Amino acid sequence: MNIAIRLKQLRNRKGLSQADLADACGWDHQSRISGYERNEREPSFSDLSAICAALGITVAEFFEYQVKERAASYATGLKDADYNNINNDVSSGPDTRGFVPVISWVQAGQWHEAEDLHQPGLAEKLIPCPKTHSRQTYALRVQGDSMTAPIGRSYPEGAIIYVDPELRGSVGIGDRIIAKLDKEDRVTFKQLASDGDKMYLKALNPSHPPIFDEFRILGKVIGSWIDD
Template sequence: METIAARALAARKYARMTQKQAEAASGVKQSNISKIERGDTGRSMALLALARAYRVDPNWLDTGDGPAPWDVPQPRTARDNANEAPGTYRVTRTPPSGPSFRPGTPGTVPLIAWAQVASWNGAAQGTIQAERWLPCVAHHSPGNTYALRVRGDSMTAPSGHLKSYPAESIIFVDTQRTTPEDGERIIARLDAGNEVTFKVFKQEDGRRWLLPLNPKHEPIRTAFTVLGTIVGKWEDED
């Protein structure tokens, strides 16, 4: 299947779901599911939610690579075989508390702690202490992207706003994208005190500042360094 639209439609049909049932299982609005199946929209984090709902390989749904949901799973070779091939996997609705994928699985990124952000070195894969590895269907820099749990409510938008990042939701951070556009969400380090924060990047007339989505919090107008740009979000249904 050559297109995301064709794969999304086939996956839903194989899961024996109507678009309304897929909305209930994934949290993706029926209108957006319809757009994806018609090919009226590009890649988005909605694909990850749909992959979880349909129990399909998110990489297959996004790119066509990997096992289709109707493929017969191949048995894994012995763990002590140095030439072990990657095993097939399926996505569950809610990720387990342990590692979801083997460390370094293609298409996945490590979920790290805030304490690791300031010293992040994506090239040093062997030193990464990750809570688990998660699939990231958004376009990102392999080996230089990580996932992070949101802390606090400064990026929780008022009710009715489309984009919001409540505490404990998971964001995907591409550390190669350090020159964000006005309005993009970023991870930044405040030059005074080295505090790491998640905010909206704002710039106008040569001025740069950090804006929270929650109006109860004040903008940050002190000097800062951009550590990465947010390329997607994962929010568990439960």
């Protein structure tokens, strides 16, 4: 089941026509709903948020069918022996705690100040987050190699990190954070470190120098995902 089918299913379940749903979303014409249901393109994050609000569900609830459906279809094709082999070889994966938006680094600088996290343009993609998090949590894709460590925990370029702005007031030395430099309109991903009473930003890659400029903590990194 894709997004188009899911949307039509939920709309019909509510007894709404395409025009009814478009009106509930504040749109002048039903063509946007019609286009999404014909799978001409996927809805943006802001449009999907409006649709879900009109249907009385959360965005996470809209996507829950994907996880359940894939698990059910996968299980249907397995024999008992297959289950035994899988249980012997792997452990169960983390539970999904809802979906969060992937945003740009430019947006990250203002995200924690936004009252409406479903503002148009803030995100165009949603991904599952395996950890309990606040409503403000977002995801960023790592850029560059400053957080690629030679040993231990590493965040190579392309990795996804989950950031919770509500935890920015409780970070400690050694935590990974998103910070905004005071003298530059620039956001960075670093480890919080200290030299006496002076806090600074430390890269996990030793080839990158520490940052001693004044900064503001925007959020705490609560997890990451790296593709194989």
